[in-house]
Amino acid sequence: TNIGSILASVNPYKAIPGLYSVDAIELYRQHRLGELPPHIFATANECYCCLWKRHDSQCVLISGESGAGKTESTKLLLKFLSAMSQTSLGAPVSEKSTHVEEAILES
DSSP states (O other): OEETTEEOOOOOSSOOTTTTSHHHHHHHHTSOTTSSSOOHHHHHHHHHHHHHHSOOOOOOOOOOSTTSSHHHHHHHHHHHHHHHHHHHTTOOGGGOOOHHHHHHHHO
16 A cells, blocks of 8 residues: 555565566556555656656665565566666667666666
8 A cells, every 4th residue: 555655565475467567567657656556666656757857866765574575676666667767768668678677686
């Protein structure tokens, strides 16, 4: 759920098909925070928009217990931001997996 610009999420400890797909990236990149159900991509999109449109520095704080999914959340944020940066260069969303994205996600 969202609490203002804060996303509170729970690790379901199982895969949910399509939740973090390219289609989800495309959907959330087209909407502002609060227009769609709460999602980590909505939070990432808000950061991206604030960074480029308002020229404000951005920070995302991810916290939780051991095993809560902090590392996976970080990977998802980076995946979204990488896709958005490629979109700004004119590449279609389906071609967002780049060497740079792979290097970032592997780190």
